[in-house]
Amino acid sequence: MAIVSMRQMLEAGVHFGHQTQRWNPRMQRFIHGERNGIYIIDLEQTLVRVETAYNFVRQLVSGGGVVLFVGTKKQAQDPIKNYAERSGMPYINERWLGGMLTNFETIGKRVAKMLEYERMRAAGEFE
Structure with a gap:
C-alpha cells in the first residue's frame, strides 16, 4: 500500500x-x-x-537511529515540533544555524566552550 x-x-x-x-x-x-x-x-x-x-x-x-526533524517556516514549526516529540526525536523549528552540517566540528567545539563557561559561572569562578 x-x-x-x-x-x-x-x-x-x-x-x-x-x-x-x-x-x-x-x-x-x-x-x-x-x-x-x-x-x-x-x-x-x-x-x-x-x-x-x-x-x-x-x-x-x-x-x-535518530532522525532530526527540521522545519523553520512558520507553517511548519508546530507540526515539526509535534511529530518530533511524538516520536522522541530531536527537532529544529526556529532559526537554523549556518554551518550546523558543513562545519559541525567547529560548532561542536564552540558549544563545548559555552557549556564550560556556564559551568564556571555556576561555580562562581568568574568573580
Missing part, C-alpha cells in the same frame, strides 16, 4: 515548485513543466522518492 497517494500530494500542493527565474539546473530532471511562471514538479518521481525515503527512515529508526 502506498504511503501517500498522488491525489494527496496534489491536494497538498506538492507539485508547485519555485518561480521559473529561481531554479537550480540540477533539478531539471524532476520538473514536469511550467505554468504561469511556476515550475510544476513531476509527482510520479516524487511519489517514488517519498516511498524510498519512508523505507530508509523506517529502517534507520528500527535500528535505533
Whole structure:
C-alpha cells in the first residue's frame, strides 16, 4: 500500500515548485513543466522518492537511529515540533544555524566552550 497517494500530494500542493527565474539546473530532471511562471514538479518521481525515503527512515529508526526533524517556516514549526516529540526525536523549528552540517566540528567545539563557561559561572569562578 502506498504511503501517500498522488491525489494527496496534489491536494497538498506538492507539485508547485519555485518561480521559473529561481531554479537550480540540477533539478531539471524532476520538473514536469511550467505554468504561469511556476515550475510544476513531476509527482510520479516524487511519489517514488517519498516511498524510498519512508523505507530508509523506517529502517534507520528500527535500528535505533535518530532522525532530526527540521522545519523553520512558520507553517511548519508546530507540526515539526509535534511529530518530533511524538516520536522522541530531536527537532529544529526556529532559526537554523549556518554551518550546523558543513562545519559541525567547529560548532561542536564552540558549544563545548559555552557549556564550560556556564559551568564556571555556576561555580562562581568568574568573580
